[in-house]
Amino acid sequence: MNDWVKAKAIGKHQWAEGLYSLQFDAPIADFKAGQYIKVALEIDGERIGRPYSLVNAPQDRPLEIYFNEVPEGPLTPPLSALNPGDEVWMTATAGGIFTLETVEPAETLWLLATGTGLGVYLSILRTAEPWERFKRVILVHGVRQAADLAYGETLSEIAGRYGDRFSFVAAVSREQSPGALPGRITDLLTSGQLEAQVGATIDPATSHVMLCGNSAMIKDAKAILEARGLVRHRRHAPGQYTTEQYH
Ligand SMILES: Cc1cc2nc3c(=O)[nH]c(=O)nc-3n(C[C@H](O)[C@H](O)[C@H](O)COP(=O)(O)OP(=O)(O)OC[C@H]3O[C@@H](n4cnc5c(N)ncnc54)[C@H](O)[C@@H]3O)c2cc1C
Structure with missing residues (x-):
């Protein structure tokens, strides 16, 4: 099972309507370029997590994700509303074989x-x-x-x-x-x-x-x-x- 760690949003960029990058500081394990982490928020008492590819190279920090808001989706509307200083959950280990x-x-x-x-x-x-x-x-x-x-x-x-x-x-x-x-x-x-x-x-x-x-x-x-x-x-x-x- 993959453990969750707390991640702090430290940067945000809006590219277009509903299109964002978020940068995080989080103690995750080493990963390979092409892998994804899961990001989660507590929504109505439930932890809702979705996978996001890491945009930064493994040797670089901050961690960065690039996503678009899906208006009917549970996670991306509140994810889009995050600001630097806010916290999310993140999986401690990245996964995936698209490398x-x-x-x-x-x-x-x-x-x-x-x-x-x-x-x-x-x-x-x-x-x-x-x-x-x-x-x-x-x-x-x-x-x-x-x-x-x-x-x-x-x-x-x-x-x-x-x-x-x-x-x-x-x-x-x-x-x-x-x-x-x-x-x-x-x-x-x-x-x-x-x-x-x-x-x-x-x-x-x-x-x-x-x-x-x-x-x-x-x-x-x-x-x-x-x-x-x-x-x-x-x-x-x-x-x-x-x-x-x-x-
Ligand atoms: C391995 C993996 C890596 C992923 N990496 C990224 C990433 O780096 N960036 C990213 O933006 N998304 C990525 N996704 C999709 C992401 O995990 C979420 O599904 C998405 O952000 C929507 O989340 P949600 O909870 O708002 O809606 P969900 O409950 O996930 O989806 C609601 C509905 O919207 C559809 N949908 C999902 N994503 C999109 C989208 N981007 N545009 C339009 N419709 C969509 C779903 O098919 C579903 O019908 C990845 C998915 C997988 C499986």
């Missing part, structure tokens, strides 16, 4: 995210491992509105550090936005626009694809990747894509 440990050698690492699924990749990209293991890293962030594109400064820092080994593509589905590809990630994969944009091809011989976000994107992307010969990675049967479904 580079479950990624086989490849030339190009594709990181596809919808919405707050971006956060998990920022933790991974802030470690040395992807840059030691892959020639190129291509990060794709799919959102509905351009206002939901977040962490621009962090992405610029990574781009500045790794130059043309790193590509970032924003995909905005519900409006035209300068500098972003128009449409959903899956449609941009089907049309070939995404690969044309970065000058790389997703194929099983050279690529590993990580998928993080909503179930519709993951389901459709899996079908597209499998039609191209990629198979899901399993512990005893290595493959070329891995997934983390948030909802």
